[in-house]
Amino acid sequence: MSTVSYHRPASVAEAARLLAGNHDARLLAGGQSMLPSVRLGLLAPTAFIDLAGIPELQRIRADAKAISIGAMATHAAVAESREVQAQIPALAQVASGIGDRQVRNRGTIGGSLANSDPASDYPAAALGLGATIHTNSRALAADEFFKGLFETALKPGEIISAVSLPVPDRAAYVKFLQPASRFALVGVFVAQFGKTVRVAVTGAGACAFRVKALEDALAKNFAPQSCDGVVVAATRLNSDIHGSAEYRAHLIPVLTRRAVLQALG
Amino acid sequence: MNASRTSLIGRSVERKEDYRFITGAGQYTDDISLPQQSYACFVRSPHAHARIRAIETAAAHAAPGVLAIFTGKDFAAIGGLPCGWLITSMDGTPMKEPKHPVIAEDVVRHVGDQVAIVIADSLAEAKAAAALIEVDYDVLPAVVDTATAARNATAIHSVAPDNICYTWAIGDAAAVDAAFAKAAHVTRLSFINNRLIPNAIEPRAANALYARGDDSYTLYVTSQNPHVERLLMTAFVLGLPEHKVRVVAPDVGGGFGSKIYLYAEECALVWASKRVGRPIKWTAERSESFLTDAHGRDHVTTAELALDKDGKFLALRVDTTANMGAYLSTFASCIPTILYATLLAGQYATPQIYCRVQAVFTNTAPVDAYRGAGRPEATYVLERIVELAARELKIDPVELRRRNFIRTFPYATPVALTYDTGDYEATLKRVLEIADVKGFSARKAASAAKGLLRGIGYSCYIEACGIAPSNIAGALGARAGLYEAGEVRVHPTGKVTVFTGSHSHGQGHETTFAQVVAQMLGIGLDDVDIQHGDTAKVLFGVGTYGSRSLAVGGSAIVKAVDKVIAKGKKIAAHLLEAGDSDIEFVNGEFRVVGTDRKKAFAEVAFAAYVPHNYPLDKLEPGLNENAFYDPTNFTFPAGSYVCEAEVDPSTGVVRIDRFAACDDFGNVVNPMIVEGQVHGGLAQGIGQALREGCAYNSDGQLVTGSFTDYAMPRADDLPQFVVETARGTPCTHNPLGVKGCGEAVAIGSPPAVINAIVDALAGLGVRDVAMPATPYRVWQTIQAAKR
């Protein structure tokens, strides 16, 4: 008989208390990545702390400068949000392309960011938009959040409550599918804020990262042709049966070009 | 049969079996739970090749809920899993048949090989206990690569020290050499036919029950052929009396070949069910399916085609190395030989063909038939090399095919088959129309304007199916008959239950067979039910594979219906006080020829079961007939395909924009069902060409061990297909004139896709693209061509 316990706190504070009391407990957001790992025996938590009972974690709020999305907002909720569609359509597009219909109905933005899967989409969007990740104890810039393979700046016991995403002038996301998992083999999020351009890549490295050469070229001229001739080094990029590091490196400017075209569209 | 009076034959009636599937009322093996149910979990080897030093089971035995644990030692006295086809090597020696133990004895030979079975009250307890079993392995070097297995210093089986199972050949080597010597042109190509994992969406499962009361066993199992499963299991593995074992294949969620075979798990369950005294259920996790279902294809081939100056084929020479995996699966040995090399004539009148096949063992899962089985590999050889020859000779590929078509039938090929009928020009001509080949150049230009490379590819295939004449198969090494059995049981009210040895796992037999019987007996479709998949109900069966169900199983039913009608005529003659020969059976009525005196089918059935006014002195009561049908030849479906693909040279992405198919399946009973088979075959063929490729690393670990790495085609990966079934050339030697349609499209479609990609990339100097043509691989091919 299973001895795993389940908790459904009503507030973030209560969740934090539960988490602090049990180092082998795991927060359950949507569970779409965690439960398969549990099922395959890669993960064996002794307790689940489900964040689904905390209403404020599901809120999506927008003002002219930023959109704040509660950690427990599902991908479907983000994709269908009028505010998101109006203010950052590229973000709605990211959300509508994550996983599949069933995953989008359960998976959450907080869960996705905390997991920092090297091939997931939200990290590229968060990094590309220069998001701020709010936790129960502090605010973290996306630039300092993604630390490595399934590794973030979150400390033990820390809980993401919301992510705040600045509204860009333009943005777009282009995802190149790994043929089997349909995660991003490479995904590129491009955002323009005045004279600043951010280019964030997922799928290609240990975690989402920015590409300075492309950002510089696009800052000079936000046009597709600015990506031509930009060479991304394959060093430290992922390599597997679906694509070598060289292939991924090659795809980054190609997809960035397409994202720029789409952003301008 | 008389098609002119038909209304049910050739009609797309909705399927009788659908209601239970669309309402969730289907009963698949895992849906069946028995009183006192227990559950099994297998401990499997994490290594591709290792010696088992010791197995420590004490902790597992002590775990909660555990009923029993068995290891290879417990099974040592039991037979291995047999191979059903003996192939004889060129030197006259029989193929090497190493024992395939139910549970590994001292050596494991592929990742996933069974090491122990744990049986517990619940599945969770079985799994938990299995995790406590400690196996001490002495890891051995793994043999993985097909091409080099025979040169590998490591031997997987002591009976095959060079890892060679057999070296077999067909055709006249000297005549082929002579033809090559005088050829104006020779086209050569070496390639791999990629290894595939069948992945029926229902995983394999079994539930075995022992009844002490009558010392009998019942096995529910995901099988395409329950009688063959029982025969092999009882006679060769467990040594049980065949009549004491009932095998039921209930609703089965797809097979594609992978559920033909007798697998270790179900043997272990049946054996253990008596020892445990409770029914035992096992259902494969998908990860287990990837590791242990028999895989398909995996050939390494060099082919050479000799042509004269006019582009006429003079000879074909093929050399293939085929991977058998770690053990010989049930039909493994005949796939790359009998079902492969005999297909190398295709639609062409090539006078001389020689093919040599070397089958090797490797430390990978067993390889056996997967949709098409040998024939896709042969078609790929032929349709790629023909396309390449056309390109080298600068002859239009359609024209080159036409120049070499077989046009007179029957036609005896140089590789043992005799095609009874066909019209290859007809399907080719039609597919060129429905594919709008005329519009290709405009579409190519439109693609080019977007920076995309568009190509067109053709494939003209033939298939030998309706497997098989037993005497011919026997002469070629089959250890089983390949007929089919059917029984038509007319009930006293005139309703009919038909029992067939074929098994439906998606093919729609319950509808198609009912159409045939209802039509022949002039009764309603709802008055006929088709029963299949239960050895306790069906007299015998050889099963469903090799596109044989309607051509062979359907013919057996036709024969049985003929017997019912013949007996009915005698009964009617008595009732109508006429001579037997004066009775005709038309539209469900027995009539005295030339009069209005008649008896309805149901009246005659009633008389047979209530024989008060009945010729009991001459005729037995009852109306129940069975028949066995053994075909006199294979059937030869054929067709032509056109694929148009757009390649994005900057990413390597291939998009199939159009795919048109025109097939000749002979007569068609239910066009809707046939079209569904075409769609499914296309998805699997395109899957092989573009997405699916099983990969092991050099240690023998399966890299593509889940749906997240093995790319199954999804809805948005495929185009809308344009398919048409030709009016066709009916098969000349079975009563329905049908040829079979299950495998055809998976056979014919992969080369059309690759030919289209190569055509698209020809301007870059690309001569070949390996399957699966994933974006990464296509991009690599383009980069290599640029260098």
Next chain:
Amino acid sequence: MSEPIRLKVNGKATVVNVPPDTLLSTFLREHLRLTGTHIGCDTASCGACTVLLNGRAIKSCNMIIAQTQGLEVTTIEGITPADGSLHPMQAAFKTCHGLQCGFCTPGMIMSALDLVSHGAHATDSEIREGLEGNLCRCTGYQNIVKAVALGAKAMGR
């Protein structure tokens, strides 16, 4: 320990008496014997186990039962009329020959119901994209796409 888990399954109130980390799919199949929900993989990739949770398609193999607290689950059995007739989407699958072996079919139908209620399904390619979470090995999807379009029409979507 926490309160008992209560949910509705096919309209019927249900109190759960299994461990909280029991998969929803296991609960449906093994405890309620609703075997129309099928299991085709162990990586939440195939969609055969799809059911509706408060009207939205989810993979029942990828949720633990505790997460359904207070929610409503609908399975293929739950959309099947008791009188032997069919839900319009079920009927469309039959009419269009949108199934062969039937194993993926319940999940496919449940996904289709979510798609036509909450997703874009005006074109064949939108329907194809909308079904990306469900594998079928038999049909090549063509008749499934046709069935979903017909079912949507019959449902007035």
